[in-house]
Amino acid sequence: MLPHRSSLSQVIRSRQVIPRWNSAVNSAALGERSSVRQFTVSDHAQRSLRVARKEYELHQSEATANEYLQTASILGLSQDPLAIDIAEKFRRVPSAMARARTIQATDVVTNPTVTPQVLSVADHHAWASGKVHRLRAIVRETSDRPLVWSELSRQYLILGEDDKARRAMKAALQLAPDNVYLTRCAVRMYTHLDEHAVAMKLLHRHNRSEGNPWLLAADVAISSTIGKTSRNLRHAQDILARDRTNSHNLSELAASVGTVELERGSRKRGRELFTKSLIAPTENSLAQAQWCVSNGESLGIPESAWDVHSSHEATALASRSAVDFATMIASCRAWFAEEPFSSRPAALASTACFDPELRASAKAFATLGLEYAPANSDLLNNRAVCHAYDGSTELAFADLSAAINTPGFQHYGIALATLGLICYRSSEPKLGRECYEKSIHFFKNSGETESALRASVHMAIEESRFDLAEGSRVLNDVRDRCRRVDRSRFPELSAVLTVADRTIPTSTLANVSNLINQNVPAKNQLAHFEAQLIRQIPEGLSSAWLSLD
Amino acid sequence: MNDPVEFLGPAERLVGVELVDDWIVTERMKRDPGGTGQSRSACYRAKKGTAIAFVKAFDFRGEEKNRTVDQLNDMTAEFINERRVHEICRDNNFTRVTTIIASGGTEVDGEVVHYIICEYAERSLRELHPPGEQVTPPAERLLALRQVASALEQLHGASIAHQDVKPSNAVKQDGVFKLTDLGSSSCKHLPAAPHDQEWFAGQSAYAPYELLYAERGSWEQRRLGCDVFLLGNMAFTSFVGYSITAFVVGVLPDKLKPFSGYNVRFSEVLPDLIENHRSMIPEIIQVCVPAVIAKEFLALIDTTCHPDPERRGHPRNILGSGSRYGLERYTSKLNQLAAIVGKLGVAA
Numbered sequence: 001m002l003p004h005r006s007s008l009s010q011v012i013r014s015r016q017v018i019p020r021w022n023s024a025v026n027s028a029a030l031g032e033r034s035s036v037r038q039f040t041v042s043d044h045a046q047r048s049l050r051v052a053r054k055e056y057e058l059h060q061s062e063a064t065a066n067e068y069l070q071t072a073s074i075l076g077l078s079q080d081p082l083a084i085d086i087a088e089k090f091r092r093v094p095s096a097m098a099r100a101r102t103i104q105a106t107d108v109v110t111n112p113t114v115t116p117q118v119l120s121v122a123d124h125h126a127w128a129s130g131k132v133h134r135l136r137a138i139v140r141e142t143s144d145r146p147l148v149w150s151e152l153s154r155q156y157l158i159l160g161e162d163d164k165a166r167r168a169m170k171a172a173l174q175l176a177p178d179n180v181y182l183t184r185c186a187v188r189m190y191t192h193l194d195e196h197a198v199a200m201k202l203l204h205r206h207n208r209s210e211g212n213p214w215l216l217a218a219d220v221a222i223s224s225t226i227g228k229t230s231r232n233l234r235h236a237q238d239i240l241a242r243d244r245t246n247s248h249n250l251s252e253l254a255a256s257v258g259t260v261e262l263e264r265g266s267r268k269r270g271r272e273l274f275t276k277s278l279i280a281p282t283e284n285s286l287a288q289a290q291w292c293v294s295n296g297e298s299l300g301i302p303e304s305a306w307d308v309h310s311s312h313e314a315t316a317l318a319s320r321s322a323v324d325f326a327t328m329i330a331s332c333r334a335w336f337a338e339e340p341f342s343s344r345p346a347a348l349a350s351t352a353c354f355d356p357e358l359r360a361s362a363k364a365f366a367t368l369g370l371e372y373a374p375a376n377s378d379l380l381n382n383r384a385v386c387h388a389y390d391g392s393t394e395l396a397f398a399d400l401s402a403a404i405n406t407p408g409f410q411h412y413g414i415a416l417a418t419l420g421l422i423c424y425r426s427s428e429p430k431l432g433r434e435c436y437e438k439s440i441h442f443f444k445n446s447g448e449t450e451s452a453l454r455a456s457v458h459m460a461i462e463e464s465r466f467d468l469a470e471g472s473r474v475l476n477d478v479r480d481r482c483r484r485v486d487r488s489r490f491p492e493l494s495a496v497l498t499v500a501d502r503t504i505p506t507s508t509l510a511n512v513s514n515l516i517n518q519n520v521p522a523k524n525q526l527a528h529f530e531a532q533l534i535r536q537i538p539e540g541l542s543s544a545w546l547s548l549d
Numbered sequence: 550m551n552d553p554v555e556f557l558g559p560a561e562r563l564v565g566v567e568l569v570d571d572w573i574v575t576e577r578m579k580r581d582p583g584g585t586g587q588s589r590s591a592c593y594r595a596k597k598g599t600a601i602a603f604v605k606a607f608d609f610r611g612e613e614k615n616r617t618v619d620q621l622n623d624m625t626a627e628f629i630n631e632r633r634v635h636e637i638c639r640d641n642n643f644t645r646v647t648t649i650i651a652s653g654g655t656e657v658d659g660e661v662v663h664y665i666i667c668e669y670a671e672r673s674l675r676e677l678h679p680p681g682e683q684v685t686p687p688a689e690r691l692l693a694l695r696q697v698a699s700a701l702e703q704l705h706g707a708s709i710a711h712q713d714v715k716p717s718n719a720v721k722q723d724g725v726f727k728l729t730d731l732g733s734s735s736c737k738h739l740p741a742a743p744h745d746q747e748w749f750a751g752q753s754a755y756a757p758y759e760l761l762y763a764e765r766g767s768w769e770q771r772r773l774g775c776d777v778f779l780l781g782n783m784a785f786t787s788f789v790g791y792s793i794t795a796f797v798v799g800v801l802p803d804k805l806k807p808f809s810g811y812n813v814r815f816s817e818v819l820p821d822l823i824e825n826h827r828s829m830i831p832e833i834i835q836v837c838v839p840a841v842i843a844k845e846f847l848a849l850i851d852t853t854c855h856p857d858p859e860r861r862g863h864p865r866n867i868l869g870s871g872s873r874y875g876l877e878r879y880t881s882k883l884n885q886l887a888a889i890v891g892k893l894g895v896a897a
Binding site for chain 1: 676679680716754756790791792795798802803806813816817821823824828
């Protein structure tokens with residue numbers, strides 16, 4: 001079920017149900033902070049309201065009316081018919097209460113903490129810095145506010161000040177060690193900082209680590225992320241099997257365990273769990289299901305599941321599958337606004353770099369994503385592609401060099417294709433052709449047919465800029481081979497073919513001559529880079545590589 | 550809950566009946582049915598010569614006819630608890646609590662009705678100093694609160710927690726405010742009353758947060774700590790017009806509210822309560838309380854009504870060896886604040 005390792009982006013390659021870091025208010029509204037058991041409004045509440053009602057009926061004064069309204073408000077029964085009548089009759093919302101509502105509406109913590117949907121690093125930093133300033137002023141005055149510390153930690157994370165983020169989160173947890181919401185926020189932070197052991201320790205130390213499905217879901221997901229089996233997996237499976245609780249509380253747990261089952265090859269069990277998770281999904285569990293679908297798993301996502309609020313990641317993944325990259329970019333923008341410290345939305349959006357109309361956004365996303373994850377090879381590669389198309393081949397070459405020098409880099413096929421693009425755009429068609437051919441050969445030998453075809457289409461596009469007839473021939477050949485591939489699974493292939501259809505007939509030599517005049521890397525530099533790339537290819541793969549030569 | 554207004558038991562037909570010690574019931578009163586207690590009761594005014602008394606009659610018979618034996622037992626226990634608490638107060642000469650005059654039973658249409666006769670007060674704090682209105686001088690409000698604090702001090706001295714302190718349960722008699730309605734009270738030295746099983750025995754609009762979320766604590770925390778909160782809440786309500794519980798809980802997201810159908814743990818909602826308290830209450834107090842005492846008033850509210858019950862109580866009590874929920878310091882603070890605004894002639 002897991003996708004091939006040379007896939008487009010880390011976002012497509014792997015995903016786990018790691019907790020989101022929503023604001024406290026949003027998290028409550030999404031039902032993530034209620035306990036497992038649901039119950040009907042208790043006798044005590046009903047009695048309490050009835051007593052207030054009697055009191056009001058006996059005295060009919062403003063004071064008793066106020067008491068009734070207050071009781072209804074505390075019990076969440078403001079829509080009670082008598083409460084509406086009383087509010088209408090007395091028409092007096094005390095100025096203090098109105099003031100309270102105003103204060104809450106502008107509160108820096110209780111208000112939803114969505115960043116503006118901008119793609120400028122400077123704007124993001126200015127916004128987060130402003131918030132840090134306000135939050136620090138608050139904790140200087142009153143330091144016993146866990147939600148302020150948690151929000152401060154989040155803003156520090158956006159600014160990339162990881163140590164300060166850790167310290168602020170520590171303060172929040174010291175003030176509210178038993179709080180599930182804050183523990184999940186901390187787990188999200190430590191996962192983001194690649195400190196999975198600390199995240200696991202926090203989860204295991206929590207006094208409800210085995211009884212709370214939200215914490216269990218995080219436990220299973222993080223264990224999977226680090227390639228381990230959660231020690232609570234059996235317990236989680238038992239909870240899901242017993243299912244005495246409501247589906248929404250179990251949704252993330254079911255998705256988390258479902259992913260483990262699919263990875264283990266228990267597809268039937270995995271699908272059953274995803275079906276359960278989608279009865280009343282969270283946006284996170286919906287995104288997980290859509291990720292599985294995008295990777296070829298046949299899960300039926302019911303229409304009703306899409307009613308879930310703020311399902312930006314799921315929509316982005318679904319739009320990608322539907323070859324609607326414009327919507328994908330828009331959804332990534334909203335997703336990034338909610339998780340501005342994460343590079344995943346940027347990584348996904350930057351995959352649209354092949355589309356001339358979306359390239360500017362893709363490049364902006366890649367640049368922004370690299371602010372938070374400077375060593376992300378996907379982002380570096382995608383920005384290199386954008387630079388190359390823009391004619392900034394020096395910058396493209398620099399990004400690609402940085403990408404292959406990132407620790408654990410393995411995506412040689414992709415790097416060769418990007419190098420081919422840079423060569424073509426540097427008016428070195430021969431070298432470019434050679435790189436693309438090696439990339440295609442690499443993909444073929446790795447069994448990644450779709451990637452090989454995609455590289456071929458890109459090569460056809462570039463080739464046509466120098467030799468229209470040859471480009472068209474390559475494209476026709478690829479198109480024939482594409483008929484044997486299930487293109488619905490490979491949206492980028494479909495999209496790039498469309499781009500090729502748009503580009504090749506109108507490709508003119510004038511475009512080429514324009515590029516020739518641009519400042520390009522020296523040929524020997526490119527050749528040197530290619531040689532460096534070849535040296536990095538692991539032993540097992542080098543025979544296939546060398547046979548091409 | 551039984552309906553204190555609609556039932557038609559013998560306890561409702563007491564007007565004109567002569568009770569113990571020659572008290573004659575003169576009229577039925579509109580009276581607060583009293584927290585969420587179990588009792589089916591009717592309230593009357595009685596006279597003996599020129600003296601007036603308050604009568605609370607219990608309808609055991611109706612209960613027996615309509616309900617199970619368990620509920621009858623509960624109601625009897627509630628009656629006995631209220632009477633015993635009143636008797637303890639009388640025996641201790643508590644001057645700040647309405648005193649029990651007599652109790653007994655009388656026959657109405659062949660059925661026995663049990664009753665308690667207490668001191669009568671015409672008007673409550675709610676009528677005399679309507680919460681939030683701008684006419685009552687702040688000094689008067691603070692003095693009334695100080696007297697309520699004294700009443701609680703007396704009760705706590707006998708290990709009695711009132712648990713339903715609110716403006717309508719403080720009545721003025723002979724120029725002094727006294728606490729009344731001990732129907733929701735608990736005494737450490739008496740058998741547990743049925744309402745002790747409830748999360749909160751008083752009115753939800755004024756309840757301490759942790760009790761709304763069914764948080765269990767020690768007897769002192771649940772009972773005496775509750776009274777400390779209710780005193781602070783009464784002070785807040787008196788100046789602002791709304792209870793602090795309504796402010797802080799009312800603006801929570803619906804899914805975090807108590808009894809909302811979602812079983813929310815107190816530990817889960819506590820950070821939100823602290824946040825609402827810290828972000829709203831200082832500003833509200835700044836607007837509603839005279840500026841000259843606003844800072845000290847806020848400190849009083851912070852220590853009596855802090856959302857975290859572990860942080861409630863006067864700081865000096867917490868640090869020292871005295872009772873954490875001791876009210877003496879609050880009594881003197883209210884006195885002091887009343888003197889400040891009184892001396893400066895601060896208007897409402």
